Amino acid sequence: MRWLTFILCSIFTGIALEPPPAADQEPPHDLPGLHNLMRLSKDVYSGSEPDGKEAFESLLKLGVRTIVSVDGAMPNVVLAREYGIRYIHIPFGYDAIPPSAQLSLTRVAKESATPLYIHCHHGKHRGPAAVAIICHAKGITDTAGGLAILEKAGTSRDYPGLWRDVEHYKIPSADTVLPRLVEIAEVESLPAAMARIDRNFDNLKLCAALDWKSPPDHPNLVAAQEALQIQESLHEISRQLSNETHTAEYDDTFRKWLTESDAEALKLHEALKSNDSTVASEVLASLQKSCKQCHSAYRDH
Numbered sequence: 138m139r140w141l142t143f144i145l146c147s148i149f150t151g152i153a154l155e156p157p158p159a160a161d162q163e164p165p166h167d168l169p170g171l172h173n174l175m176r177l178s179k180d181v182y183s184g185s186e187p188d189g190k191e192a193f194e195s196l197l198k199l200g201v202r203t204i205v206s207v208d209g210a211m212p213n214v215v216l217a218r219e220y221g222i223r224y225i226h227i228p229f230g231y232d233a234i235p236p237s238a239q240l241s242l243t244r245v246a247k248e249s250a251t252p253l254y255i256h257c258h259h260g261k262h263r264g265p266a267a268v269a270i271i272c273h274a275k276g277i278t279d280t281a282g283g284l285a286i287l288e289k290a291g292t293s294r295d296y297p298g299l300w301r302d303v304e305h306y307k308i309p310s311a312d313t314v315l316p317r318l319v320e321i322a323e324v325e326s327l328p329a330a331m332a333r334i335d336r337n338f339d340n341l342k343l344c345a346a347l348d349w350k351s352p353p354d355h356p357n358l359v360a361a362q363e364a365l366q367i368q369e370s371l372h373e374i375s376r377q378l379s380n381e382t383h384t385a386e387y388d389d390t391f392r393k394w395l396t397e398s399d400a401e402a403l404k405l406h407e408a409l410k411s412n413d414s415t416v417a418s419e420v421l422a423s424l425q426k427s428c429k430q431c432h433s434a435y436r437d438h
Contacts, residue, residue: 169191181253183268187254199252205224206256208228209373209376225245227318233298240313240316261292266299266300269286274308337364338428349417364405367424374395
């Protein structure tokens with residue numbers, strides 16, 4: 138059906154659409170400095186964050202002219218410029234692809250020099266979701282094809298917001314004003330990130346009170362997903378704080394506690410995934426204690 142649609146569109150509109158990606162494309166693979174690399178069309182790739190000069194050498198060999206990061210960490214724009222590659226930064230989280238980000242990705246699809254390389258941190262979740270929207274906006278694929286990209290990348294179903302927003306994406310009308318694209322975007326502040334984590338904690342406590350089941354009045358709350366959102370948020374904060382501009386603002390003790398909480402949140406997620414309610418309750422109590430300790434030292438004064 139998708140091939141028939143492609144042929145009819147080409148005949149009746151005169152638009153030379155690129156055929157949908159072949160079903161037998163090679164699975165995600167690695168190149169020097171790049172992991173989980175996928176080729177979605179002749180001019181669209183996705184994968185992990187480029188790691189060092191060897192990664193940019195790999196991108197250069199692929200002919201990449203534009204890199205799009207949807208990760209919260211600061212892009213290495215200096216190294217990209219050395220290789221004559223433009224960087225675009227459209228950060229978003231694991232819970233959803235905000236409408237503003239969807240519009241920015243649409244603008245990338247319409248205007249940015251190709252080939253494109255789209256990445257998050259590991260190249261498995263947010264990056265493939267972004268590339269699915271870009272491919273849809275470029276006419277390379279459709280809704281079903283976008284979801285197939287997530288399947289191919291191994292995007293976890295623990296991030297239902299990513300799947301939902303790829304499935305519901307609609308190409309905006311021609312008169313829609315699209316956001317300006319920037320090299321380095323403003324990322325969520327630490328207080329805002331912590332407030333979001335607090336909401337996840339509130340949701341977890343609702344589930345914990347019901348032996349880790351979803352509350353009847355909030356059937357969409359899944360404890361394991363809430364725990365994973367906490368872990369991903371803590372991990373993202375740690376990566377953002379690795380930037381030298383934050384060195385004086387947050388000391389070693391804060392960073393140590395943050396790393397420990399990250400590990401605890403991951404343990405909580407694993408316990409919930411394996412339905413071990415006893416361990417989950419113990420870890421939640423430990424994680425809450427760690428958070429209170431940190432708030433007492435750094436926030437509540």
